[in-house]
Amino acid sequence: MTAPRVLVTRRWPADAEAAMAAAFDVTFNEGDVAMSPQALAEALRSFDAVAPTVSDRLTADLFEGATAKIVSNYGVGYTNIDTEAAKKAGITVTNTPGVLTDCTADLAMALMLSAARRLGEGERELRAGKWTGWRPTHMIGVKPTGATLGVIGFGRIGQAVARRAHHGFAMKVIYFDAYPIPAEAAAAVGAEQRASVEDVLREADFVTLHTTGGAENRHLINAERLAIMKPGAVLVNTARGECVDEAALAQALKDGPIAAAGLDVFEEEPKVNPALMAMENAVLAPHLGSATHSTRVAMGMTALENLKAFFDGREPPNRVA
Structure with a gap:
């Protein structure tokens, strides 16, 4: 069975990236620069899952024609995602609470x-x-x-x-x-x-x-x-x-x-x-709240667990929409 295709919008700590790569057919944003709205919209149409960060704004228009099944947000806050538009598109949204x-x-x-x-x-x-x-x-x-x-x-x-x-x-x-x-x-x-x-x-x-x-x-x-x-x-x-x-x-x-x-x-x-x-x-300070190695790895692992649960047919532990 082909592994679900996942786009990770920014680079994660190496340990978290390795775990993601072992579980899914993952594409990382190698340049580690913010993706444009057009690129994010295309990702929602091309991948089974997108793992954005809190700095990626997924507005309602980006969900038009989206075929992704889940957005696994790397961060506890999710106001960067129009969750109502995601729900209308049939897309699950999760976050990473607790670990930070x-x-x-x-x-x-x-x-x-x-x-x-x-x-x-x-x-x-x-x-x-x-x-x-x-x-x-x-x-x-x-x-x-x-x-x-x-x-x-x-x-x-x-x-x-x-x-x-x-x-x-x-x-x-x-x-x-x-x-x-x-x-x-x-x-x-x-x-x-x-x-x-x-x-x-x-x-x-x-x-x-x-x-x-x-x-x-x-x-x-x-x-x-x-x-x-x-x-x-x-x-x-x-x-x-x-x-x-x-x-x-x-x-x-x-x-x-x-x-x-x-x-x-x-x-x-x-x-x-x-x-x-x-x-x-x-x-x-330049948004350093969660910026320790152990926490950023834990955030990645939590985002990964949400994806694993979803694609295994289980309820994601941190569903927000």
């Missing part, structure tokens, strides 16, 4: 600490040869230990960040989530629920975003909400770029009330708003 929780939570903490303690600014000053030595008023930042952390989106990653903050830095945790959260999950970190995003923003010294993307959360953090944050607060986003109005954030970083921000995701990746790039008090 710890690494993304680690990076959220790294951004929080870097922004609070002005590490980006300090390193740039030092490397430029402008550091004149220690003095009591130099690079004064914000102290995370004992502060209040506001978590917006209290799912797997939000809870993982809360554990690190509460147990590692004695932070008080408050949260908002649009969906019910098991009481034991909140109790494990002493987290207190708030009724709205606004309630979290008014109270928290640090705010970290862990919501889904898409239209419902586009510009979740906008000028109005930034204006009600505490003076000296720090905002962290490792969720989705569209959740933050970058122009409004740049203005808030310039004029207040917030002190700093740490961002791993952006509205129009790989482009970043120039006004945001100009802000010394913004720590900017």
Whole structure:
């Protein structure tokens, strides 16, 4: 029996690629550059399965005439895929949740600490040869230990960040989530629920975003909400770029009330708003949330398991559509 033909849109770690090649008739994007919409549309018409990344936008028009049977997304977020159009075309969609929780939570903490303690600014000053030595008023930042952390989106990653903050830095945790959260999950970190995003923003010294993307959360953090944050607060986003109005954030970083921000995701990746790039008090990372070898391999293996289950006639473990 001929193995199903699979297109992998970007290069994966070697271990994951080898496992994929052993299981399927796989084609890798050897150039490892983003595929055009036309190339993605052709792939959906030519292969049995496509394994895109979160940076590949599979819009409704790309599914017209598609004959692929499954899209196995390499990433937990799937707002890059028009799942309704996929369903109409009879195409299953899966993702890779769970395996990147710890690494993304680690990076959220790294951004929080870097922004609070002005590490980006300090390193740039030092490397430029402008550091004149220690003095009591130099690079004064914000102290995370004992502060209040506001978590917006209290799912797997939000809870993982809360554990690190509460147990590692004695932070008080408050949260908002649009969906019910098991009481034991909140109790494990002493987290207190708030009724709205606004309630979290008014109270928290640090705010970290862990919501889904898409239209419902586009510009979740906008000028109005930034204006009600505490003076000296720090905002962290490792969720989705569209959740933050970058122009409004740049203005808030310039004029207040917030002190700093740490961002791993952006509205129009790989482009970043120039006004945001100009802000010394913004720590900017190039979408590194899951960027450890073990996690990127695990993501590939999870995408592979989804494909194996589907083509074996079993329910894929991570079906989203």
